[in-house]
Amino acid sequence: MTVKEAVPVLSVRDLTVEFVTRRATLRALDRVSFDVARGEVLGVVGESGAGKSVTGSAIIGLIDPPGRIAGGEVLLSGARIDDLPQEAMRKVRGKRIGMIFQDPLTSLNPLYRISEQLIETIRVHTDLDAAQARARAIALLDEVGIPAPERRIDSYPHEFSGGMRQRVVIALALCAEPEFIIADEPTTALDVSVQAQIIALIKRLCKERGTSVMLVTHDMGVIAETADRVAVMYAGRIAEIGPVREVVKQPLHPYAKGLMGAIPSLEGEAKRLVQIPGTMPRLSAIPPGCAFNPRCSQAFSRCHVERPELIAVGDRKVACHLYDESNAEIAA
């Protein structure tokens, strides 16, 4: 289990991202706050449009117009990075924050051998010479499980299979020994058997290197396997955040409960799936109060007017009025 240190590797405070369109200003992220401790894997789950990928992009400063960070701050090891100028932010990306995306081909340039890409990245971020960098690249490929790395290093990206390519991307993300890695749906494009290998790899690397990871995915199974803590997002807000075991086994937030019940399982009786009525609201039509209230079976009058803040319940935090009165004294 992770021990909370004084300064978390990543700290997100009230992060708000807006997209300004002709008709309205859409709020893709609405005061999102969370911490990631050293060596911890934080899973971020949610359905499409919940804002999980936007969170990742906002942290690394890759929100393109018409989107903009409208409020809040992002701290990397205690220092603010969301207000850094473009050039400084570019250095943070890659050097201090590594990135792994869903499609390995977006991170690899198809025209260059992977040796060139790895060595270049290593040399940009460290002061190793060419030979040392190459040795390091081979060591990295070995570490991410590419067989015969001395030989494979001079291949082009298309000469690798999907799973191997994702391993190369992970090696690329590790080049500069970042303190924090954002993995956005890293296994979604892969087959189940390969997915399991990549999950195992990410887990092992974090443990060995003490790197923190924010794992963004829609697949609760991947989160359950990999993450230490999980944040469940809904309509640009965090609904519940806490240790993965508790959230998966005994979710508190009605949305999280519905979500867990909706996932068909490999264990137990194949019973009827829990279904949450309706769909997630579009960004242009988020209801007032709790964003989940139109779909919530336990909604009461307060839910329609007042947005619930995150309330501490044990190790967890949940944004739901149901846990307010009874647990008021625990709230920090």
Add this chain to the structure above:
Amino acid sequence: MSEAPFVEVRDLRRVFDVSKPWLNRVLENAPRQYLKAVDGVSFDIARGETFALVGESGSGKSTVARMVVGLLPPSDGTVAIAGVSMNDVDVAQERQRLRRRIQMIFQDPYASLNPRWRVGRIIAEPIRAFQIVEGEAAINNRVGELLTLVGLHPDDRSKFPHEFSGGQRQRIAIARALASNAEFIVCDEPTSALDVSVQAQILNLMRDLQERLGLTYLFISHNLAVVRHMATRIGVMYLGRLVEISDGKQLFSNPRHPYTRMLLDAVPDLAMTGKARDGVKGEIPNPISPPCGCTFHPRCPLVFDRCRIETPPVIDGVACHAVNEGRVAAA
């Protein structure tokens, strides 16, 4: 079940010519290349049951689906619905009668509805094509009924597909499949483009409809948990071949083929039992030049000499030499 199976698939094969263009072949002296997407697949589906085909990419499961509904002519083998085979019917009318009974639900609800057509027209199309009911008023009525059946509002008929969410579009696609009063519905990854909560809605809807209308499903998916939830019987495919056919429950409690075991082991575990996972090795080979013998042998923990030479036939629901020779205890 003693009666003849409702759907009978026999020795289905499909070869794709993936050769380079003629000029390249001549200049580079390259031979023609063929891809055996489906290589001798046989199974039966009883009336009212859900038969699932599960496999990873390149396993040929979607190709089987397209051949079963008649979108793709098989290179060899037959598909018969209630004893009538597509190959046997020559008269257009007969063919149409057979088509009416089989419909399909596709993976991508964003591509399966014509974006320029209103929902009402989309659902009415099969009704008109098969002349299920006559007259505009009756057709309109039927469209309204179908929309209600799949949990939408009859007034939704006058909207365009882009006004709906993915889950709602999949409902529309289901309504279209039911419009011809089809009895057998082939579902090709019907929920893999959807979010989990929406997936639950669609899976529940499909089960409800099956109960109410006595539908028979061929359910194609890569998601084992979904398959477990839906299927009465399951076929596991690997590189164009069926490696195991088994009763739904049994496949999960007692997987027999090494590939099935590996696949089950690889599924991320929501229950977090902390099971050990070391069985997963390697990746799916290139289907253009699959390994000889048993195509799974390079990844198989139970491989021995015979596996590298001889393709195992499906015996008693499993295509594996090790299992058939009793060298593996059925766990």
Add this chain to the structure above:
Amino acid sequence: MSSTPLPTPRSQGRLARLWDSDLAFSFRSSPVTVAATLLALLLVLAAVAAPLIAPYDPFDPASLDLSDGFSRPMEPNEITGKVFWLGSDAQGRDIFSAILYGSRVSLLVGAASVLFSLVIGVGLGLVAGYVGGRTEALIMRVADVQLSFPAILVALLVFGVARGLIPPALQEQMTLLVLVVAIGLSNWAQYARTVRGSTLVEKNKVYVDAARLIGLKAWPVMLKHVLPNVAGPVLVIATINLALAVIEEATLSFLGVGMPPTQPSLGTLIRFGQQYLFSGEWWILLFPSLVLVLLALSINLFGDWLRDALNPKLR
């Protein structure tokens, strides 16, 4: 059983929604486009309503008076005292009226030839994309060959062949038809290429499979399902091609192989006008040319906007 989503309220009328649409907004926020469209509409309307607007009938020989010849614009004629807004030509024909009738002919030829190439091009493109194989190869190779010739050359060729085939007595009446075919044939390949490309994309979408599943034959699938979905880019090309076709017609007429003097188009007027350029009667050339330029330019600007507005990549 499951949720019943509420039907979305329809508070706005159809027109209001159209006005509020993204397309209309992009139109409204481009003054150049608005101006060009208004100008194009004005010119087209004027051409269509020529018999109602034109002060004279330039093709009625009885109404022509040689003494009206070479009137300067806006000045009373020295002999007859009549005023011609844009002057008159050697035969005393009112230039303004001639332009109105001329643009009518020009637009008619332009629109008809666009329609002609549209039908051929879209038809062949759909077949090529949908059927594939040898049919596709044959159609596309023919299109390639066609595209490698300058359009004007193809038109001249068609025109020459038609001249040889049609008996001289009928030639004058048939000119318009021949022009339409000539210009139409020189432009179809572009449509065929575009439509084939979009068809290849659309036919792989599963709604086409769904239509095949209910037993629809190839033609209904192509016309009812594929065609509406490939129409967008075609519309853009057609608009821009309308401007090109008008110019092409003018070129042919200017070269003397176009509309006869009895039914002058803008090109024919320009051909006549250029004879007088150096003798001081500039208006006979200037005004028809100006109208041709404005017509082509305004249609082109509208087409350009349409292309950008319909292209999701540029948005």
